[in-house]
Amino acid sequence: MSDITRTVDWMKTRKGKITYSMSQRLGPNSYDCSSAVFNALIAGGFLPQGSFIGNTETLYSLEGKLLIPIGPSQAAYGDVFVSGVKGGSLGSGGHTGIFIDNKAIIHCTYGYGSNNMAITPAYQWMGDYSGLPVHYYRLKNSGGIIIPEGENKPQMTILVVDGYWGLATSKRAQEYFGCAIRDGIISHQFKSAHNQFIHSAQFDQSLIGSDLIKAMQKWLGIKVDGLAGPQFVIAFQAKMGTIQDGIISSPSDCIKEFQRRLTAGKL
Incomplete structure (x- = not known):
């Protein structure tokens, strides 16, 4: 079964520990952007295990199969970006990586010191700094809900009970609670140990909170402040009848019960 958390964690465990190399790109000590993805x-x-380790052009060939196009405003945890002109993105003509949230990416890049699996801002780090077109994708079967930009149609989301608070779980909760925006994103959260594994959260310092x-x-x-802090988590x-340790884990028994009740429509 596919798991977006394992995908992101593969990148995170190599943060600052590997080097960037286009000639020695197959690991385990060095990769380039596309071989890392x-x-x-x-x-x-x-x-599948043993798959061909391709490049940005290979990723483009997966569009509509594994990679489902989304808009830049929809980019969230686990989504993939590929930059460069299709058909001309090889070598320094393209770049790729994975979103941590709407504003941050993890990627293997030669532009960040000697150890080059890095988390950076998305803006001006995706290849857009040199004018390359950037394409945004959601992984098929990642659990994320894809909504055409500009649309917000009511939809009953069916959840997999896996204990991960991702986009699908947030979207179903937005439906249940009658939120005006049902994009699956928990916006403007202050990151802490209590909420760091809410995978559909967007973290910043604004303290605006989420509807x-x-x-x-x-x-x-x-x-009521819109922030998923310790009081909220406990x-x-x-409410879900699970251990009250104040931390949303990954996976979480609390989220499993939440998913069961949301699917049943009875919180």
């Missing part, structure tokens, strides 16, 4: 996709089960979390806080009867775990 292919290995991460294999680790996550999106490609979904505000709706859930009202449901839980606690302070109250949420209590």
